[in-house]
Amino acid sequence: DVKVTQSSRYLVKRTGEKVFLECVQDMDHENMFWYRQDPGLGLRLIYFSYDVKMKEKGDIPEGYSVSREKKERFSLILESASTNQTSMYLCASSFMAYEQYFGPGTRLTVT
Amino acid sequence: AQSVTQPDIHITVSEGASLELRCNYSYGATPYLFWYVQSPGQGLQLLLKYFSGDTLVQGIKGFEAEFKRSQSSFNLRKPSVHWSDAAEYFCAVGAVTNAGKSTFGDGTTLTVKP
Numbered sequence: 001d002v003k004v005t006q007s008s009r010y011l012v013k014r015t016g017e018k019v020f021l022e023c024v025q026d027m028d029h030e031n032m033f034w035y036r037q038d039p040g041l042g043l044r045l046i047y048f049s050y051d052v053k054m055k056e057k058g059d060i061p062e063g064y065s066v067s068r069e070k071k072e073r074f075s076l077i078l079e080s081a082s083t084n085q086t087s088m089y090l091c092a093s094s095f096m097a098y099e100q101y102f103g104p105g106t107r108l109t110v111t
Numbered sequence: 112a113q114s115v116t117q118p119d120i121h122i123t124v125s126e127g128a129s130l131e132l133r134c135n136y137s138y139g140a141t142p143y144l145f146w147y148v149q150s151p152g153q154g155l156q157l158l159l160k161y162f163s164g165d166t167l168v169q170g171i172k173g174f175e176a177e178f179k180r181s182q183s184s185f186n187l188r189k190p191s192v193h194w195s196d197a198a199e200y201f202c203a204v205g206a207v208t209n210a211g212k213s214t215f216g217d218g219t220t221l222t223v224k225p
Binding site: 040045094 | 143145147152153154155156157160162201203205206207211212213215216217218
């Protein structure tokens, strides 16, 4: 069965901390995505990766960076966390333009 | 550019009643179309998809959707709703020409009354 896992379900960090969110997929998908989800704003794409070491900015990349050193792993980095980055973060993967498989999400709170 | 509109932010139906969730898309060629469901605090799960062929597609949990090219619509239906169907539903459109990315609608929240 297809699986996307995220390193934490819940995370609490302080303002200014560096935060790493990790995502691993076991389907050998070339595409991986990071979204944030906020009430009333739907899913917003932060970054997208279409191959190892390849990345593309999404709709809201400011304040975030990503790393993809191995095909199965895609990390989202908050260089200096701020309270407006409190959100639900969803990772997904896909083969080409086909359906995306989502992880369970990480609810991040920045205080 | 592709876009997706889900006109209904919130829908309430009684258990056992039929359901239709609307989705309209904008895309120049034949798109790939998806419906996902999200239970509270969870990730999204694929309900069904349309790539080509038969315009009526069946999905999991008794859901179906119909692709209507003339109306640019891909509405989701279920003949009899169960209390466990209460969730948020997202329509999405993808395309090979968009480097594998999908555009998601803003979602429709379904409440089921006993």
